[in-house]
Amino acid sequence: MNYLLPVLFLLAAATGTSVVLTRTPRRQVMAIAANGLVLALLFMALQAPDVALSELTVGTVATPLLFLVALASMRMDRGPDKSSKK
Numbered sequence: 001m002n003y004l005l006p007v008l009f010l011l012a013a014a015t016g017t018s019v020v021l022t023r024t025p026r027r028q029v030m031a032i033a034a035n036g037l038v039l040a041l042l043f044m045a046l047q048a049p050d051v052a053l054s055e056l057t058v059g060t061v062a063t064p065l066l067f068l069v070a071l072a073s074m075r076m077d078r079g080p081d082k083s084s085k086k
Contacts, residue, residue, distance in 0.1 A: 008042040029067045036060035 015035040022028045036059025043052035 004045050005042075008038065008045055011038045012042055025067075025071055029064045029071070032067070033060050033064040036063070 012035070015031060015038050019028060019031040019035055022031050036055055039059060040052045040056040043049075043055055
């Protein structure tokens with residue numbers, strides 16, 4: 001248990017950094033989901049199962065799903081590509 005917390009803290013820092021440094025929106029959403037999963041594991045290791053369950057549902061599932069729906073609706077609103085017209 002002594003090595004688990006530092007590893008989870010480093011993973012949380014790494015996934016948080018990957019969210020910031022990723023440029024494409026779909027990859028950012030996946031990085032947000034990975035960050036939520038690591039944070040949920042961290043909260044479980046810190047003996048806060050209620051916070052871990054909330055982070056798992058909101059940070060790993062609900063928020064990335066909403067972002068993906070928003071990205072899909074933006075793509076649908078854009079319409080056909082004008083460069084393909086001849």
